[in-house]
Amino acid sequence: MLKSMRRAGSQGLAILLCLSLTFAPFAGAVAQVDDSEPPVLIHRQLDSGVAGELQTFLARVSDDFGVEEVVLYYRQSDTGQFQSLNMRPLIDSIGEYMIAVETSNNAYSGLQYYIEAIDMSGNITNRGFDYAPIVLPLTAPVIVPAESAPEIAPEIAIARPEAESVPQNEGVSVGPVGILLGIGALLALGTLAGGSSDDDPPSETPVPTTPGTVTLTVISDLPSVE
Numbered sequence: 001m002l003k004s005m006r007r008a009g010s011q012g013l014a015i016l017l018c019l020s021l022t023f024a025p026f027a028g029a030v031a032q033v034d035d036s037e038p039p040v041l042i043h044r045q046l047d048s049g050v051a052g053e054l055q056t057f058l059a060r061v062s063d064d065f066g067v068e069e070v071v072l073y074y075r076q077s078d079t080g081q082f083q084s085l086n087m088r089p090l091i092d093s094i095g096e097y098m099i100a101v102e103t104s105n106n107a108y109s110g111l112q113y114y115i116e117a118i119d120m121s122g123n124i125t126n127r128g129f130d131y132a133p134i135v136l137p138l139t140a141p142v143i144v145p146a147e148s149a150p151e152i153a154p155e156i157a158i159a160r161p162e163a164e165s166v167p168q169n170e171g172v173s174v175g176p177v178g179i180l181l182g183i184g185a186l187l188a189l190g191t192l193a194g195g196s197s198d199d200d201p202p203s204e205t206p207v208p209t210t211p212g213t214v215t216l217t218v219i220s221d222l223p224s225v226e
Helices: 002-034 176-195
Strands: 040-042 055-062 067-075 083-086 096-101 111-119 124-127 134-136
Touching: 040 124, 055 067, 055 111, 067 096, 083 096
Parallel strands: none
Antiparallel strands: 040 055, 055 096, 067 083, 067 111, 111 124, 111 134
């Protein structure tokens, strides 16, 4: 009896194993069909940015069966093809994705973009579309003028007093030589006056003069000493 029970148990396990192998593909197909929900994508649009700077985009994505990828599509003008960049999950975060895009200084019309999230089953969720993208307004960069060189103050003219010129006396000036000649003439005249008589008027001896000199004539009334 024990042998029959063991045999029946072994047969039951074999049947269960066969059934599991038989219905496994159907179970996977049922699970695949149940993942019909697209991922949840939350994105907060920026108000504005500055042309020529990095523009950072953030998105929060979640899905019951896992997220395959999150892609940013962007272009810097109304024309041209959209470029794509895979957004990276942030470290120490759950479902946070980020990417930074370089912009040119001339992208004043704004940056056009949209975000696409895909789950493991291929379901897609979009924020914006290629035919109706989100527009990020970009303002012109602020150009700071180079510091101008300090102005050099104009040279201040300093009035310097000029040496006062000594006015020259009009006429003839008498120098040291002229003074000596005058003294010698006085002595000579005094000697001549002493040799003449008191009654005779003193004779005036003309002294030749030269231009540029002054002649002094002294008449002495003192008696001569013999």
